[in-house]
Amino acid sequence: MKLIFSISRSGREGSSIPKADVPKVNAIPQQFRRKKPAELPEVSEQEVIRHFTALSRKNMGVDTNFYPLGSCTMKYNPKFHERIAALPGFAELHPLLPQLRHGGVLTQGALAVIYEAERILSELLGFSACTMQPLAGAHGELTGCMLIAAYHKDCKDEKRKIMLIPDAAHGTNPASAAVAGFETVEIASDSEGNVDLDDLKKHLGPEVAGLMLTCPNTLGLFDPNVKEICRLVHEAGGLCYCDGANFNAIIGRVRPGDLGFDVMHVNLHKTFSTPHGGGGPGSGPVGVAEKLVPYLPVSRVAKRSDGTYALEYDYPDSIGYIAPFYGNFGIILRAYAYMLTLGKEGFRRVSENAVLNANYIRCRLTPYYDQKYARFSMHECVFSATRQIAKGVHALDIAKALIDRGYHPPTIYFPMIVPEALMIEPTETESKDTIDSFIEAMIEIAQMTESNPEQIQQAPLTTPVKRMDETRAARSPVVADLGCPGM
Amino acid sequence: MPYIANTEADVKEMFKTIGCDSFEQMWEKAQIKFPPPSLDTLHSGLSEYEVVKHLNELAARNATQLVNFLGAGYYDHIIPAAVGEITGRSEFYTAYTPYQPEASQGTLQAIYEYQSMICRLTGLFVANASLYDGGTALFEAMMMAGRITRRRQAVISEAVSPIFRRMIECYSSNLDIELIQVPSGTDDSAQQRLMEAITENTACVIVQYPNVFGTIEAWEEVTAHAHAKGALAVCSCYPIALAVLTPPGEMGFDIVTGEGQSIGIPLSFGGPYLGFMATTEKHMRKMPGRICGRTVDLDGKDGFVLTLQTREQHIRRASAMSNICSNENLCALTALVYLCCMGKQGLIDVAELCAAKAAFARSEILKIDGVKPVGGEAFFNEFVISLPVDAAEVVGKMIDKGFAAGFPLGRYYPDRKNQLLIAVTEKRTREEIKALANALEAVL
Numbered sequence: 001m002k003l004i005f006s007i008s009r010s011g012r013e014g015s016s017i018p019k020a021d022v023p024k025v026n027a028i029p030q031q032f033r034r035k036k037p038a039e040l041p042e043v044s045e046q047e048v049i050r051h052f053t054a055l056s057r058k059n060m061g062v063d064t065n066f067y068p069l070g071s072c073t074m075k076y077n078p079k080f081h082e083r084i085a086a087l088p089g090f091a092e093l094h095p096l097l098p099q100l101r102h103g104g105v106l107t108q109g110a111l112a113v114i115y116e117a118e119r120i121l122s123e124l125l126g127f128s129a130c131t132m133q134p135l136a137g138a139h140g141e142l143t144g145c146m147l148i149a150a151y152h153k154d155c156k157d158e159k160r161k162i163m164l165i166p167d168a169a170h171g172t173n174p175a176s177a178a179v180a181g182f183e184t185v186e187i188a189s190d191s192e193g194n195v196d197l198d199d200l201k202k203h204l205g206p207e208v209a210g211l212m213l214t215c216p217n218t219l220g221l222f223d224p225n226v227k228e229i230c231r232l233v234h235e236a237g238g239l240c241y242c243d244g245a246n247f248n249a250i251i252g253r254v255r256p257g258d259l260g261f262d263v264m265h266v267n268l269h270k271t272f273s274t275p276h277g278g279g280g281p282g283s284g285p286v287g288v289a290e291k292l293v294p295y296l297p298v299s300r301v302a303k304r305s306d307g308t309y310a311l312e313y314d315y316p317d318s319i320g321y322i323a324p325f326y327g328n329f330g331i332i333l334r335a336y337a338y339m340l341t342l343g344k345e346g347f348r349r350v351s352e353n354a355v356l357n358a359n360y361i362r363c364r365l366t367p368y369y370d371q372k373y374a375r376f377s378m379h380e381c382v383f384s385a386t387r388q389i390a391k392g393v394h395a396l397d398i399a400k401a402l403i404d405r406g407y408h409p410p411t412i413y414f415p416m417i418v419p420e421a422l423m424i425e426p427t428e429t430e431s432k433d434t435i436d437s438f439i440e441a442m443i444e445i446a447q448m449t450e451s452n453p454e455q456i457q458q459a460p461l462t463t464p465v466k467r468m469d470e471t472r473a474a475r476s477p478v479v480a481d482l483g484c485p486g487m
Numbered sequence: 488m489p490y491i492a493n494t495e496a497d498v499k500e501m502f503k504t505i506g507c508d509s510f511e512q513m514w515e516k517a518q519i520k521f522p523p524p525s526l527d528t529l530h531s532g533l534s535e536y537e538v539v540k541h542l543n544e545l546a547a548r549n550a551t552q553l554v555n556f557l558g559a560g561y562y563d564h565i566i567p568a569a570v571g572e573i574t575g576r577s578e579f580y581t582a583y584t585p586y587q588p589e590a591s592q593g594t595l596q597a598i599y600e601y602q603s604m605i606c607r608l609t610g611l612f613v614a615n616a617s618l619y620d621g622g623t624a625l626f627e628a629m630m631m632a633g634r635i636t637r638r639r640q641a642v643i644s645e646a647v648s649p650i651f652r653r654m655i656e657c658y659s660s661n662l663d664i665e666l667i668q669v670p671s672g673t674d675d676s677a678q679q680r681l682m683e684a685i686t687e688n689t690a691c692v693i694v695q696y697p698n699v700f701g702t703i704e705a706w707e708e709v710t711a712h713a714h715a716k717g718a719l720a721v722c723s724c725y726p727i728a729l730a731v732l733t734p735p736g737e738m739g740f741d742i743v744t745g746e747g748q749s750i751g752i753p754l755s756f757g758g759p760y761l762g763f764m765a766t767t768e769k770h771m772r773k774m775p776g777r778i779c780g781r782t783v784d785l786d787g788k789d790g791f792v793l794t795l796q797t798r799e800q801h802i803r804r805a806s807a808m809s810n811i812c813s814n815e816n817l818c819a820l821t822a823l824v825y826l827c828c829m830g831k832q833g834l835i836d837v838a839e840l841c842a843a844k845a846a847f848a849r850s851e852i853l854k855i856d857g858v859k860p861v862g863g864e865a866f867f868n869e870f871v872i873s874l875p876v877d878a879a880e881v882v883g884k885m886i887d888k889g890f891a892a893g894f895p896l897g898r899y900y901p902d903r904k905n906q907l908l909i910a911v912t913e914k915r916t917r918e919e920i921k922a923l924a925n926a927l928e929a930v931l
Contacts, residue, residue, distance in 0.1 A: 089546025325757025343532025
């Protein structure tokens with residue numbers, strides 16, 4: 001499809017801006033002015049709308065297709081949340097307003113949202129407090145790692161420089177630990193897909209700051225030893241970080257704080273139904289046990305005895321400022337609306353149905369696809385296209401064949417410890433009918449792999465483009481249209 | 488219950504398939520063999536209507552009716568309705584990261600166009616698909632400069648947003664990074680002091696354009712000096728200002744970042760916002776974050792993919808260029824649609840209006856007895872004035888008169904207690920500006 005730049009015509013305007021009501025002085029001295037205008041497109045508003053409407057139709061989204069992307073919790077995004085986020089009382093609120101004198105009184109509604117969301121989340125996680133500030137899951141991981149570093153520093157135990165991370169972990173775990181200044185050491189998984197306790201014990205010691213564990217893990221399995229793992233890490237003087245990417249599997253049923261974890265993040269764009277936005281904005285609040293509360297980032301929202309809310313900064317042990325303000329407020333607001341809608345009975349129904357749907361898929365597809373760890377799963381199930389490889393069909397081919405059949409593919413090639421992984425997460429919002437149709441499509445692909453594998457290898461055929469030449473994209477990158485030949 | 492489609496009959500049938508007869512049995516099979524928590528402190532669920540009513544009430548308890556002259560990096564600009572119409576299309580907002588290019592050409596082409604727009608504004612070769620915000624983007628730029636130069640020291644001007652600087656301080660606390668903050672002062676020697684601080688150990692010099700006080704400076708001498716010392720030059724900038732100011736790429740900056748809130752994204756009490764980043768061709772492979780590239784499909788048809796992914800955490804893990812995964816994609820789309828709606832001339836018009844209105848506001852306010860200018864005449868849409876009394880006190884009184892009159896600088900700059908930073912956008916009218924000046928005169 002044409003780029004927006006190519007439909008631009010010199011002199012065409014799309015904007016409607018107020019006329020100048022002040023003297024038109026040449027306010028900016030000439031020596032600072034750009035010599036040539038930035039080559040932004042010159043298009044009418046209708047052309048803008050038509051261009052982007054056409055682009056939107058080249059996307060799959062949760063609203064258009066079943067989207068069982070494992071580890072991403074692509075659940076339905078309630079529509080009224082978007083309207084709430086657009087209310088002028090929230091959308092037009094300047095973040096520095098509370099910092100004006102007596103400014104806190106000017107933003108009581110917004111502070112109430114943050115305070116209440118934090119309170120509900122702390123209860124669901126089983127922690128003493130939360131910070132809503134982290135701007136995405138990985139940002140929450142970084143914040144959590146920094147809290148662990150601050151704790152050890154405060155305990156005068158600064159030799160603890162190693163973060164243990166299971167081999168099944170999301171790539172963000174080791175990357176976040178590294179940005180927080182830790183060295184990372186990988187811990188093996190055992191034959192059941194759990195943390196290998198012997199390998200863990202071997203690596204625990206006076207230099208270990210902590211362990212980052214996804215719960216349930218990235219294989220979609222609940223590690224039955226999780227309490228024991230936390231105990232062992234604590235015994236060795238370390239802290240336990242819970243990657244809450246998979247919190248949808250246990251919300252309302254298991255509180256990570258009760259299992260022994262000290263700190264965790266959750267992804268509001270996963271468990272709490274805020275839209276994924278094509279890759280963000282997300283939000284990754286972090287909950288902590290009592291011993292980490294003093295280190296939480298500032299500012300913190302407090303409720304006074306008179307029922308009003310205030311921003312507090314006087315926490316001398318705080319790690320400081322991890323976000324410009326109070327977090328991705330617009331996202332927190334949507335998640336808060338979701339929390340209010342579900343209520344105390346609703347949260348557990350989410351995890352119950354998420355786990356039920358995943359196991360239903362797992363059981364029905366077991367005859368057709370291999371599993372490295374054939375166990376009762378949590379909210380997602382991981383298959384392995386090992387049987388299909390014999391026919392030359394890979395996980396990637398199955399993914400592409402699903403696109404032709406109207407389904408967004410599952411996550412593929414992750415976790416890395418599963419060969420040819422296909423990680424399917426249906427979420428609780430999908431109906432049995434949708435899931436049944438998806439299962440039928442998966443079965444049909446498995447059968448076609450036997451009878452006519454070339455057809456699977458050629459997929460997709462129904463999409464705006466076929467398989468892309470990614471090698472060419474990386475080898476000689478074309479990453480922008482600069483609009484000026486010769487550059 | 489809303490948002491769950493399974494009926495009791497469905498559940499029963501599915502239980503049969505998975506070999507359970509109750510949810511408790513299901514949990515046990517999944518290795519969860521302890522009782523559920525009580526969640527007693529939580530309330531029962533509410534209907535959509537009740538939640539909307541409650542949140543309408545909370546929204547009404549936020550003082551968005553104040554006439555806004557507050558900026559400090561976050562601005563109250565006009566956003567055309569067309570922007571929200573596009574970002575409100577659920578084909579965009581309910582999708583996720585475009586790892587499957589055949590099912591995501593809409594998002595991918597939008598990222599490519601966004602990257603192109605950022606390059607055209609900044610005068611650089613390549614932009615990434617977005618970072619969280621202006622502060623994290625600046626931190627990432629500093630880390631990137633460290634990777635490229637293999638040096639561990641950064642020289643940063645105190646005229647860079649204090650909001651960004653304290654974030655960088657926070658992130659650097661566990662890393663082997665030496666941050667040298669160079670006082671801004673009110674004299675002309677600030678650039679000289681910055682240059683003196685750059686040594687053979689410096690990875691980068693970091694400045695802001697226009698700086699936090701609204702001042703526009705030429706940076707060619709500083710970037711040349713940094714390069715002579717083997718350091719990179721990094722600049723955080725205000726994208727609307729770039730419609731009329733010399734692009735940072737033409738002044739020799741190697742990495743340009745900024746807060747993209749001003750280009751179409753609502754203030755929304757601090758987020759979601761948009762961190763943008765652009766760099767030269769030479770440093771492309773050291774840049775953090777997702778990058779979309781143009782390529783062809785099997786039939787030779789043009790299309791787009793995420794590319795250069797070996798820089799990223801899902802492949803490189805602990806040695807990735809950054810830990811970022813989810814970025815601010817929908818905000819990048821917002822910025823793209825805004826820039827399309829404004830267009831080449833429209834963005835210039837907005838920038839000129841902001842500058843003219845700021846100049847008018849400054850001249851009106853300087854007529855007040857006891858109010859003095861701070862800094863020179865070269866500013867964009869924000870300027871500093873000095874008051875005869877504590878600016879925080881004055882701002883408090885101005886709230887009672889219906890104005891968010893600006894940002895008192897004393898909070899971040901103790902030697903600027905009497906100084907007020909005032910921002911003027913195209914939204915403010917002549918009447919509002921006159922009323923601001925009158926009210927200010929009355930409270931002084």
